[in-house]
Amino acid sequence: MLKSPLVPGKSGMAPLSGLDIYYAQYGQGPHLVLVPGLGVSTWIWDDHLPHFAPFFTVTTFDLRGAGRSDKPEGPYTVSQMAGDLLELLDFLNIPQCHLLGISLGGFVAQEFAIDHPERVNRLVLAATGPGGEAHSPMMPEVMDLLLAKSAAQSPGELLRRKLLLAFTENYMDSPAGEGQIRKRIRDPQPRAAFEAQAAAGSVFDRCRDLGNISAPTLILSGALDPLVPPDNGRYLQEHIPDSRFSLIEGLRHQFFVEDAQRFCNEVMAFLQGE
Template sequence: MPKVQVNGIDIFYEVKGTGEPVLLIAGFMCDRSYWSLLLPHLISHYQVIRFDNRGIGQSSAPNSPYSTQQMAKDAAAILDVLGIKQAHIIGHSMGGQIAQELALLYPKKVKSLVLLASLAKGNERFHQLVESWGDVATKIDLKLYEKLILPWIFTDNFYAIPEMVYQLIEWVTNYPFTPTADGIYHQSRAIINHDTTDRIKDINCPTLVMVGKQDILTPVIFSEQLAQNIPLAELQIIETGGHGFLIESTEAVTQAILKFLAKFQ
């Protein structure tokens, strides 16, 4: 699988399917594998590009500050390498922050935007939480780290099936491309420093803003603020699932995305 060199680092990506291009941008501590449950549904209709953000997976993890604008430039470079002039952009959480910057920096590259469980700017509670996640990355092992984070990602219904949680933690800790402490730290700071509050009014492409009703990390109000301030945005609240609704409520999220994208065919 190929890499592209941009901004002095290597970004790992892959392309599957045919049709209109769709670029998937994952969130904090997540590489391209986070889209695995959604991927089969998308590649039957679209050319899907997944990649590892800087700091994660098989991309470089430089020990220097990251920003969502910088990561948007990484994403744009992949489109350029592939000769793609315009794509549908889908971002989850931090990936949605990156997607916002991509739409602002390169409006002609973005045909539509899907922002999943994302935000324009966090509140103080959110910032302190994400800051602590970056700080403890060097203090504890990955298994304990996942146990610390996952209650913010999944709902009571998910935790009601203990083997699901156990299997997920085991998969993450045994994954061959586990995140580095430096990558985790610098991604956390990119999230905290992101602020498009006064600029999202300039996003002029059709936008779907989606959030899980039970999301306690990026609560519904964050998505409401996005939808209210992006001129061509619509808001959809998924009744089941929290921040990790790509895993917990895959079918509902997939159907909503496919319905939205079908408007452009």
């Protein structure tokens, strides 16, 4: 697994309407903004920054409720999170950007691209779906495990079981998989904030507006993803006008971490117009 040796060129707290959002910027070039998923913070991009920062000004940030950003009492909505993103871009004087969202961050990226098309150059949606009636749901037992609280098992054992929804067993048995557990133990998300983020994602519904996304769009799904099954990615490709779909064989929800090299190669080729 790659380790990011990069130090942010700029980082801090952006004072938005009613809360502060943590951000960090790396590199130089056209703007690329990375939107994280449920329950993670800026460390999710550690393996990607060495690929992107030589070519782009990369902005990472923590969604409301995660990492170093404020964690107001819920409920949260995806619309709120997209509003936070708009205010953050204005604060950082970013008039237009490439936008990449993973999982819940893909919902935020869709909402933003639909409502603010003039701000998005190219759009990347990974491990995400359309929401609403068009969304292919996870199985009930998968949801139960995702929301389970530690009881008979130790927190580390339960965390490993949850991470097997996102990563293959081979990966979780490797030093890289152990690193994923350590990162989450070091940066625990308050239960209430996790549930507020999850609830926001559960009611997201812009499937009828996908035709209004004007940015060229790359959609990627893990073939074995039990959290956001790949039919969701196919639906996005069928309903976003200028889009293409890439199925990542053999991998689960966080294919973009487990095979960061392939993911970054596909994203770089797309953003550079290939």
